[in-house]
Each structure stands twice: as structure tokens, then as C-alpha cells.
Amino acid sequence: MGEAPAFLFDDLQKSNGNGVDLFCRGRETTTIVVLGTKPSLSSDLWALPLGEDRVLVIKNGASTDDNLWFLEVDTPYVRQQKKVLGSDNVVAWSKGVMGYAGKPIVISGPSGVGKGTLIAMLMKEFPSMFGFSVSHTTRASREKEVNGVHYHFTERSVMEKDIKDGKFLEFAQVHGNLYGTSVESVEVVADSGKRCILDIDVQGAKSVRASSLDAIFIFICPPSYEDLEKRLRSRGTETEEQLQKRLRNAKGELEQGKSPGLFDHVLVNDDLEACYQSLKNLLGLDKSADKTNQSVPKIGFPMVNLVSKVGNKIYLNSTMLNLGNASKNSFVLDVSSLKGGAPGRTRGLDLYSVFSLANGFGMLS
Ligand SMILES: Nc1ncnc2c1ncn2[C@@H]1O[C@H](COP(=O)(O)OP(=O)(O)OP(=O)(O)O)[C@@H](O)[C@H]1O
Numbered sequence: 001m002g003e004a005p006a007f008l009f010d011d012l013q014k015s016n017g018n019g020v021d022l023f024c025r026g027r028e029t030t031t032i033v034v035l036g037t038k039p040s041l042s043s044d045l046w047a048l049p050l051g052e053d054r055v056l057v058i059k060n061g062a063s064t065d066d067n068l069w070f071l072e073v074d075t076p077y078v079r080q081q082k083k084v085l086g087s088d089n090v091v092a093w094s095k096g097v098m099g100y101a102g103k104p105i106v107i108s109g110p111s112g113v114g115k116g117t118l119i120a121m122l123m124k125e126f127p128s129m130f131g132f133s134v135s136h137t138t139r140a141s142r143e144k145e146v147n148g149v150h151y152h153f154t155e156r157s158v159m160e161k162d163i164k165d166g167k168f169l170e171f172a173q174v175h176g177n178l179y180g181t182s183v184e185s186v187e188v189v190a191d192s193g194k195r196c197i198l199d200i201d202v203q204g205a206k207s208v209r210a211s212s213l214d215a216i217f218i219f220i221c222p223p224s225y226e227d228l229e230k231r232l233r234s235r236g237t238e239t240e241e242q243l244q245k246r247l248r249n250a251k252g253e254l255e256q257g258k259s260p261g262l263f264d265h266v267l268v269n270d271d272l273e274a275c276y277q278s279l280k281n282l283l284g285l286d287k288s289a290d291k292t293n294q295s296v297p298k299i300g301f302p303m304v305n306l307v308s309k310v311g312n313k314i315y316l317n318s319t320m321l322n323l324g325n326a327s328k329n330s331f332v333l334d335v336s337s338l339k340g341g342a343p344g345r346t347r348g349l350d351l352y353s354v355f356s357l358a359n360g361f362g363m364l365s
């Protein structure tokens, strides 16, 4: 049974520390540029080609957040990097993550419109459902802002280098400073099983729209330009000069908010409570919404001793796992709905237990 044979991943890989690795199979050695976060690899691995574009690597005995990895050889990201680097010998690692936390939510709109206020309300009411993508910025921190919580406050030279190294999903020059969303900031939230919220300007929203991140885009409008000015003044966080710059930029942002195809929803933040209720409605969070985290439960398969693949289902036999019920030691890993991938994580994996029958498998959970 099975389409592609699994093989034990004994192929040696040695790093020279520059992201360039030597892969050896038999006597042949090829120099390959290896991108992404590399897993620590021992020889106790299973590797299974999934079509032409990637290899699934199962680390035997590793923890649930470290046991599935993908070595991408011909995905859109790798193809793009091959062009950038001018080499055909490029691969990229991506960590496999069970389940899918729901589409990230991009919230955009002019400075002072109330984006932060609405996001804070959502996170307070649904703490285990939503997580905030902490942006990087070169602007100075305000009183009460905490590094790593509100922003990662960063030197421009450091941020520029990280942008060059492909660590940012999007970045933009906003009101005279550099702001950006790192790939890691979004992935950290999704890894925790929460839905990621991004508070970014309109230029950033355009970049995310053009990226591989499948998100919902919401634009927040003020009831009037005068109200926007009042709110910015009452917040009292900007000098008069900075405030004027933000108000000038708001005119362009309000125009761009109407760009066809950019935003999925537009909300007017007049009465705060009413706007918050509209936001919850469009996210499907009515009064009866379950406020708990609904992420996929984690099942482990520490030691796999048999792997076979039929279509998009991978059958894993794990006899050393003692659950007190030998029939529970078979699992199916469904790879039919893979999402994302390098430079972030590969998501959408589904794992469930099965029991063996004389001529096949039956489902347990
Ligand atoms: N509907 C509303 N009515 C009156 N005041 C509001 C309303 N919504 C938010 N505010 C107030 O407006 C000010 C600006 O709000 P907030 O900081 O959330 O804006 P923002 O869009 O996140 O701004 P920035 O983009 O600069 O971070 C705050 O003082 C907030 O309390």
C-alpha cells in the first residue's frame, strides 16, 4: 500500500553556519542554500516526499511542537528565492503545525480613529481567541508603552537589515518612521492557536493583500475629519507638529480606504460601543459566541515505526506509544489542506487516531 515510499532520513546534512549546507547521499555531494528555521536533526527521522514540491520530515520522539517539519524544494516561496539568489539549489525549512486558527484580521485606518481602542476591547472580551501581532517600529516609545508588548522598538539599521533578510511580511514608512510586521510576530500568535490581529496602516494593508497571508481586511473610518482631530488631540501623545503630519496623512488614507478590492469591510467609529458591536457581528461573535480557545487538541505520536502514504493521508504506526490501549497506536496524518509554508509555518495538518482492522483502518477520534 502507499504511493511514495518513506525512507529513513539518514542523509547527512552538515551546516557551515552561513545557511549553506552540504547534503550527501551516497557519494554525491551538492552545495545547497538552506533557508528558514532549521530543525535540530538526529538520524531517527522519517522523510516522505509529498508530490514534487516538498518533503515531510517526522522527528521520532520529538515534542508535539517539534515533530513535523517540511523541507520545501519547489514551493512558490522557494521558486521566488531561487530567482532572487540566482541559484537552482535552494530549499527552505518550514515547521508543521496542526490545525488552523482562522484567518488573521487586518485592521487599518487613519491615526486616532480608534483602531487600538477597538482591538483592546476585542482582546479583553475574548482573551483566548485573539492575539495581537506586535509590530516593529523605529519611533520612540510613548509613556506606558512596553517593548515587546505594544511594539518591538528597534533601531532603523537593524530593522532595515531584517527587512533585507526577508524577515518581514510587510513594512512601510508611516508619519516619518519605519513600521513593519515580522513573519515571526504573526506566526507566534497562530502557534498559540489564536487568531492574529494586525493593526497596520493602509500601505501595510496593501502589502499584506498582495502577500500569501489570507486575511480579512477591515477599514475603520472616523465620523468626520473634525472628530479625528479631536480624538488625536485628546489622546495627547503627539507634539503639535507630529499631530499635523498625522492629520495631513489621514486625508490620503481616507481616500485609499476606498480603493476597490482592498478592504472587505468598512466600519464608521462614531459611537464606540456601536462600532465594537458591528466589529463583533462581522467576525461572527454574537452574544452566544463561545469565548474559549477552539484550537485543535494536540495528539502526540512520539515513536513512529511504520509510515505509508495513500493520496493525502499518511498512516503512522507507533507501537512504542503506551496509551494503555494498543489499538490506539495508529494515526492518520491528513495533509490535504496544507496552508502557508516558508518563510513561516506550514499549517492545516490534521491528525487523528485510528484502529487496525483485518483489511484496513477504522477511525477512533
Ligand atoms: N468612538 C470613539 N469616540 C470617541 N473617542 C474615541 C472613540 N474611539 C476611540 N476614541 C479615543 O480616540 C483616541 C484615539 O484612539 P486610538 O488610540 O485607539 O486610535 P488609533 O486608531 O489606534 O490610533 P494610531 O493609529 O495613532 O495608533 C483615544 O484617546 C481613544 O480613547
Ligand SMILES: Nc1nc2c(ncn2[C@@H]2O[C@H](COP(=O)(O)O)[C@@H](O)[C@H]2O)c(=O)[nH]1
Residues within 6 Å of the ligand: 108, 109, 110, 111, 115, 135, 136, 139, 170, 171, 172, 174, 175, 179, 180, 181, 199, 200, 201, 202, 203, 204, 205
Ligand atoms: N504598515 C504598518 N503600519 C503599522 C504597523 N504598526 C503600526 N502601524 C500603523 O502606524 C500608525 C501609527 O501608529 P502609532 O502607534 O505610532 O500611533 C498607525 O496607523 C498604525 O496602524 C506595522 O507593523 N506596519
